[in-house]
Amino acid sequence: MTDNTPLTPRPLHRLADGSPPVMTAAELRRHGVPPAAAHERCRPGGPWQMPLPGVFVLHNGPLTGAETLHAVLRYTGGPQGQAVISGLAALDLHGFTGAPPPAALDRVDVLVPRVRRLRSVGCVRIVRTHRLPEPVPRHGFPVAPVPRALVDAVGRLPDEATVHRLLAEAVRGGHCEPHEILRELARARLPGRPHLTVAVDALVAEGRALAEQRLLTVVHEGGLPVPCWNVGLWLPGGPFLCNVDAYWPERAVAVDIDARAPRQRGGSPDRAETTRRHQTLTGLGVTVVRLTPRGLVDSPGAQADAVRAALRAAGRAPRAGSVVVLPR
Template sequence: MNHDTPVSPLPLQHLADIRPRVLSAAQLREHGVSSAAAGAHCRPGGPWQQLLPGVCLLHPGPPTSEERLHGALLYAGRPPTREAGGVPVQPAPGRPHAAYAEAMITGLAALTLHRFSSAPPLLSLDRIDVLVPRTRRLRSAGFVRLVRGVGLPAPEQITGLPVAPVPRALADAVAQLADAGTVRLLLSEAVRGGHCEPAAVVRELSGARLLNLPHVVDAVDSLLAEGRAIAEDRLYRLVAEHGLPDPVWNVDLRLPGGPHLGGVDAYWPDHAVAVELDTRAPRQAPSQGDDSLWSECARRREHLERLGITVVHLTPKKLRDAPEQQATVLRTALMASTDRDPAAYVVVLPR
């Protein structure tokens, strides 16, 4: 050692390649940087800065959106577990970073990561919402807003970050929004963009007890109408693209001179086969649910079956994810009509 060698060299060189340039206090200790040394580096005019409590940004400039996201997860996540010898357990390939355990990005930031065009840019967000278990003993701080929940969903991995699925991210975003137009845009894009089905969105909104808010109710009504239109379009394309005979669309069925049997989305009179699209969505939390609507649908279906009419029940999700399989189901029902007893004669009316 000579007189030009610093007595306590700054622990910077071996961290120069860290990306993103943000580490928690626990991670810094693993790299040999004590809390005192980290604090010294984060003093005004120093090479680092404190991004959040216990989280350091390893440069003096403003954080990038990526650094803010990683910093938020480092702040909210549990410290990584350790092996018996004190070595941090490393996550398996493709699994979330160990330091982010039990934390995921949610709300508007998550929707931006899911590529929603109606969600704001990450850098414009004053707060980043992070979903954590209700038992997590931590408070919101800085630009991080903690959202607590029970029974957290499995996160999706986007650019190496754990992100809440779209339905949950939507519910957490809507909980912070008062503008009806913004809420309607976000819900509409979720369905129109193919991110999820309306029923999944409404379940999350119901679980968050948001369906009693007028601006949310209006947006949900628009969402369900749009979701039904999309499902009907999928059914039209399925019939055309798989060479099925043309049905009559959106009709009411009645017994001659008798009662109304209900409406169906498609009907093949020569085969006595009807299709019902299930575009219902729960409007209440499951604990408060009323199954009267479902019971009425089931009774109507049973009545049609007793009259010899085969009812094929399809959901928007099935039409989206497995159109070939659903086409096979319909084709099989149409072909089987020749082996059944003739169905009762019904009157078919447009609705």
């Protein structure tokens, strides 16, 4: 057989319906092209190419990003074969401007169950996991959720500036909340790595600032009275009690945004101490309303209603004990 030997037109008919020009040996066989004929067409100078074992691209030019991902999923057997695109390729599909397109990547990270027998080859980096995430459809591809994709990406990046840029885009762009990223970092046991320390600290600060800005919007758009912002509460001449994000002294109502990452079972000394201080405030007659960053994004109206209800209830309650309010 030579390159001039006519092949069945059925593969070309498949291309006409808008399908990508990427097929496995099994798919080609179903279209009447035997493996020997397919390999013959992938010889140097031939019209096809085989970028991955058993995967054929029906042209001989550079692959587009979409063709690269289709080839990767054909090799891994996804999505039916349980394969999820992660890392930088996933971030690009999620719309991150700081992530390079798949065609520019040397490797595409693909999550597969640990029991699957696949090896990394060519542009595919197989990442076996006990915890395969539920894929998010993006442009027709099964993609890891942003927190998981982000952690898989930054765990392999030595450049602190790039890590910081991707983490900041995740938060500023509204792709996910800081605590979701921190939780994934903890699961991957990455927070202690030197090149991530500064970036994670900046992420926490970024999340806190955004949450405070959202609380300001909730108070304004919800028609709530203007509180004292970012203050510390103290006993007169006594110990510090607690920092709060907003405080209405005439009603003794405080709002605390819980922007910390979820802890492992057993909690932490800092969390236990904060809980104790909040209990002390409650004992002094101060109502503490705990809000979360996610709640401020997903249901700002409900957050405003919760604060409004606390203010109304406090107006009917006995006056709180003496608490000194000072700037944080």
